[in-house]
Amino acid sequence: MSELKFPIRIQLTSRLEDFEELFFQNGKLAMTLQSPVLFYFLWSIALLIIDILILSLTTVSNSAWFILIMIGIISVFWWYETTRLFYSRWQWWNQISMYMQKVSKIKYVEITLTEATFQIKIDEHEHILNWSNIGYVHFNQKYISIQGKEHFTIPYKSISTGDRELLKNVIRKQMRQAEDGLFRKEEIE
Numbered sequence: 001m002s003e004l005k006f007p008i009r010i011q012l013t014s015r016l017e018d019f020e021e022l023f024f025q026n027g028k029l030a031m032t033l034q035s036p037v038l039f040y041f042l043w044s045i046a047l048l049i050i051d052i053l054i055l056s057l058t059t060v061s062n063s064a065w066f067i068l069i070m071i072g073i074i075s076v077f078w079w080y081e082t083t084r085l086f087y088s089r090w091q092w093w094n095q096i097s098m099y100m101q102k103v104s105k106i107k108y109v110e111i112t113l114t115e116a117t118f119q120i121k122i123d124e125h126e127h128i129l130n131w132s133n134i135g136y137v138h139f140n141q142k143y144i145s146i147q148g149k150e151h152f153t154i155p156y157k158s159i160s161t162g163d164r165e166l167l168k169n170v171i172r173k174q175m176r177q178a179e180d181g182l183f184r185k186e187e188i189e
Helices: 017-021 035-059 064-102 162-177
Strands: 007-010 109-111 118-120 125-130 134-139 145-149 151-155
Touching: 007 162, 017 064, 017 151, 035 064, 064 134, 134 162, 145 162
Parallel strands: none
Antiparallel strands: 007 109, 109 118, 118 125, 134 145, 145 151
């Protein structure tokens, strides 16, 4: 790579569709049926039905009480797990929805790379991270994720191909030059 001339400015297109592809599949939230919530819910219903069947079909002896109590305890555990998982997924979905509402209002995004900082300007708000303060960088097929004091997800579709490669190369170079911190080097190589 030739010598870089700082500051480097990269203009991003701000399209809600680019972010929706990261969080949604076929127009639905990616977590809908892939989560264990459905599994726990179905098992808890099955255990309760078994518990009710045993209770109604047998005369209650000492061994039957033990079985009923065990099935009841397991059913309560399954219901607890289902409720806990559903609540955490619901919170996650609300966070994604709020994030998508914010993204839909963005009009202008520009990244400025200097020798010392990674700067991202979103409308009138500017966020500045020193390279040494970036804790985590992850490149995959759909986006770049940068975490420091704040977390930034940059969909590849928002950046031109040339700018994408330039951004990746500058981030790799600057992170290697930054003093060792919390970031994972294997993620940037």
